[in-house]
Amino acid sequence: MTGSEASPSFKLAYVPGVTPAKWVRIWNERLPDVPLTLVAVSVAEAFDVLRGGGADAGFVRLPVDRTDLSAIPLYTETTVVVVPKDHVVAAVDQVSTDDLADDIVLHPLDDTLGWERLPGQPAIERPATTEDAVDLVAAGIGVLVVPQSLARLHHRKDLTYRPVTDAPESRVALSWPEEKTTDLVEDFIGIVRGRTVNSTRGRAAAPAPAEPKAKAKRPETGGGARRKPAAGKATGRTPRSGGSGGAKGTKRGKPRRGRS
Structure with missing residues (x-):
């Protein structure tokens, strides 16, 4: 299987005691067009299934022969x-x-x-x-x-x-054939490691955000803040007679009559 197949699928093996449900759920949410098939295997046959192509990856119990298999330790059981x-x-x-x-x-x-x-x-x-x-x-x-x-x-x-406080412990790991680290295997590794869908360490990096559009400059006139008129220019207002806006220094009154 390669990541470029027209109709890809993914087979996941798991040994008794491992519950892969949460990882399968995330897979189905992120890659709904790629069916995931679970393959139940015994501890003894798990590695042969991986080497023989019966599964793309699998949850196994350590130790793992690192000669041809990769492994990521996940947790240790009580x-x-x-x-x-x-x-x-x-x-x-x-x-x-x-x-x-x-x-x-x-x-x-x-x-x-x-x-x-x-x-x-x-x-x-x-x-x-x-x-x-x-x-x-x-x-x-x-x-x-x-x-x-x-x-x-x-x-x-x-x-x-x-x-039992002093008994040996069993460790669970995710394992896959090293030479078959396909795109889908990388996707599943990302899910198991808790990477988000937009993680830059995932197979497909999230698209770069679009460049923000440049803000249009406001026109010099209209809609903007008012500018004070230059000295000596009319403001467009009509002065009211007799008011504070009228001309200063001019007084009106009755003409005086001369004395006879």
Whole structure:
């Protein structure tokens, strides 16, 4: 896909726990003529989908192989332990990994936390998926430590979760093939980074504002402020007789009669 196709489209992959709805909404507002298709992928297959062209970009979990993929870290998730509601952990606000020492801690094959040493007691076998592990927690087989978004995704009424203060954390990133950084990928990067539609860092810079029109000069006469008449020129007013505007030094009266 290139930015010059006549009928472009955009495919966005996302791993479980990531909710891309807000970014999709902004995309649809800004690029209504470019359909965006969501592609749900597992953590294990996400990078192969990107490399194989199954998606133009995707929300993945770090680490990312930077040999051929670019990535922008977005946020770090809180890690929680999923337990039955009647478990002792449900009575506290948070726990440490030491508090789980006597519990069987399930470790699914699609685990996203990258433990150096799993806390608690190991299970007889590893569940295939996080969803399977949640079912085992509900059955009272053990507990499960996962990113909070996965606990919410697989929420059950008979289960609850609490933060684990010293467990590894999972980081979510936006990733795409480095050699396929198309115009549409740049558009989506701008949306994820919170750029406005008129941002100069976006793919298409906003058009420059039109030059303001020069103000027309006011004519010398009419409509403007009054100018004082030059000395000696008539103002156009007719002086009133006998008033303050009449000629000074002239008095009128009856002629005197001579004495006989």
